[in-house]
Amino acid sequence: MYDLVIAKGKIVTSTSVTEGDIGINNGKIAALGQNLEGRRVIDARGKLVTPGAVDTHVHLEMPIGKYSSTDDFYDGTRAAVCGGTTSIIDFVEPEDGQSLQDALAERRALADARSVIDYGLHMTIGPGQLDKLDQIPGIMDAGCGSFKLYMAYGLHLRDDQLYKALSAVGEAGGLPVVHAENWDIICALIEENIKKGNTSPHWHPRSRPEEFEAEAAGRVIKIAATAGSRVHIFHVSCPQVVEEISRAKVKGLPVTAETCPQYLLLTQDLYDRDGVEGALPVCSPPLRSDASRRELWQALGSGLFDTISTDHCPFCREEKGADLSAFNRIPGGVPSMEIRFSALYSEGVGKELISESQWVDLCCTTPARLFGLKDKGEITIGRDADLVVFDPHKEWVVTAGELQETAGWTPYEGLKLKGRPVYTISRGDILLDEGEFKAEKGRGCFLKTRTKA
Ligand code: URP
Ligand code: ZN
Ligand code: ZN
Numbered sequence: 383m384y385d386l387v388i389a390k391g392k393i394v395t396s397t398s399v400t401e402g403d404i405g406i407n408n409g410k411i412a413a414l415g416q417n418l419e420g421r422r423v424i425d426a427r428g429k430l431v432t433p434g435a436v437d438t439h440v441h442l443e444m445p446i447g448k449y450s451s452t453d454d455f456y457d458g459t460r461a462a463v464c465g466g467t468t469s470i471i472d473f474v475e476p477e478d479g480q481s482l483q484d485a486l487a488e489r490r491a492l493a494d495a496r497s498v499i500d501y502g503l504h505m506t507i508g509p510g511q512l513d514k515l516d517q518i519p520g521i522m523d524a525g526c527g528s529f530k531l532y533m534a535y536g537l538h539l540r541d542d543q544l545y546k547a548l549s550a551v552g553e554a555g556g557l558p559v560v561h562a563e564n565w566d567i568i569c570a571l572i573e574e575n576i577k578k579g580n581t582s583p584h585w586h587p588r589s590r591p592e593e594f595e596a597e598a599a600g601r602v603i604k605i606a607a608t609a610g611s612r613v614h615i616f617h618v619s620c621p622q623v624v625e626e627i628s629r630a631k632v633k634g635l636p637v638t639a640e641t642c643p644q645y646l647l648l649t650q651d652l653y654d655r656d657g658v659e660g661a662l663p664v665c666s667p668p669l670r671s672d673a674s675r676r677e678l679w680q681a682l683g684s685g686l687f688d689t690i691s692t693d694h695c696p697f698c699r700e701e702k703g704a705d706l707s708a709f710n711r712i713p714g715g716v717p718s719m720e721i722r723f724s725a726l727y728s729e730g731v732g733k734e735l736i737s738e739s740q741w742v743d744l745c746c747t748t749p750a751r752l753f754g755l756k757d758k759g760e761i762t763i764g765r766d767a768d769l770v771v772f773d774p775h776k777e778w779v780v781t782a783g784e785l786q787e788t789a790g791w792t793p794y795e796g797l798k799l800k801g802r803p804v805y806t807i808s809r810g811d812i813l814l815d816e817g818e819f820k821a822e823k824g825r826g827c828f829l830k831t832r833t834k835a
Contacts (some may be wrong), residue, residue: 393503397749403415410765436468455501460498531547567594595619612638619678724801
């Protein structure tokens with residue numbers, strides 16, 4: 383007799399689709415079989431059973447300038463659960479002068495108190511951390527195995543600094559994750575556009591051209607290769623970057639890449655909406671043309687991406703609209719955490735652009751494997767019982783008022799989706815129970831990301 387049995391579902395993994403039961407004991411997957419008996423049985427007939435989804439790029443309660451992204455670790459992880467996500471990776475952003483260990487302890491204290499699901503943390507290495515590269519092996523032992531390097535914003539690193547950071551992370555066996563854009567060109571184009579009076583969000587993507595996102599990705603791939611490091615490219619927005627990644631993969635370089643729902647579902651014409659509506663979808667890299675969006679789907683179907691995460695980083699309408707005098711004053715970031723798994727199923731599997739197993743691989747299995755979340759992302763005996771029972775027939779319309787996310791708006795408003803989680807299970811606990819959220823604040827545990835090869 384198992385604590386919990388998920389019975390007669392279609393079990394979808396990254397490599398197979400089978401029918402059967404999953405037996406769970408003490409928070410772990412204990413058996414895979416037929417006619418298992420449990421103290422509680424979830425009837426999964428007609429449903430898909432997948433690993434819990436893993437979102438390896440989220441910014442919860444992240445300070446940016448005078449604002450902080452809207453969802454805290456409680457609201458954000460509640461939204462994650464309702465969307466079928468059972469593990470996230472957020473960020474530590476150390477203050478200049480703060481040790482990496484102190485910054486990690488501070489961020490963990492916030493997350494430990496609030497997160498309802500298990501979480502890991504990437505360590506940011508900005509210009510203010512370049513004198514702390516010797517702390518990298520120690521912080522990896524403490525559980526931060528991945529390191530965020532920016533090529534944009536105030537935190538951007540010059541090429542020589544990137545080389546030093548990548549060398550240090552590579553030598554320690556860590557995984558660098560990179561925001562790749564050409565900051566010098568972006569600054570020049572922003573200045574030029576604003577001087578000409580081109581201040582509306584329409585000019586946001588036109589100041590961050592696809593060519594220079596690709597140039598930056600190609601450049602950091604070369605720098606990483608010279609430094610002897612792997613590199614994972616975050617939030618790829620367009621096919622030109624895919625070309626760089628694909629070229630690097632063909633050469634056998636250890637390069638991986640992520641894209642996000644916003645680049646697969648939304649397009650840059652949203653920036654042409656009036657007033658704050660045009661400001662809401664501002665994010666970086668920006669949304670692109672419909673042609674680029676379609677090509678990204680093709681790349682996804684061809685296996686050129688490794689992960690789909692969200693870069694969830696929303697700000698409320700008042701913050702987005704606080705200063706519309708120029709597009710570069712709008713805080714960047716959109717919410718996607720709660721719709722990711724459903725949207726990728728509905729728009730990807732439903733439209734036959736990716737298979738069910740690719741969906742699971744991109745949203746669950748490879749994210750867990752890449753970041754060394756050893757107990758997550760797969761349905762095998764002995765792993766954590768992080769599972770989703772997903773109704774592939776459930777039709778619903780995305781509307782901000784019904785989401786758990788707290789931004790109060792969503793760029794996906796009105797999107798019709800088919801497929802939604804009914805049960806989300808984390809370490810054997812049913813956190814989403816027939817669509818009803820039931821989880822204790824702070825039950826989530828810190829996950830060490832073990833990225834050493
Ligand atoms: O505009 C975005 N994407 N904001 C979040 C921070 C980042 O660049 O990942
Ligand atoms: Zn970024
Ligand atoms: Zn991000």
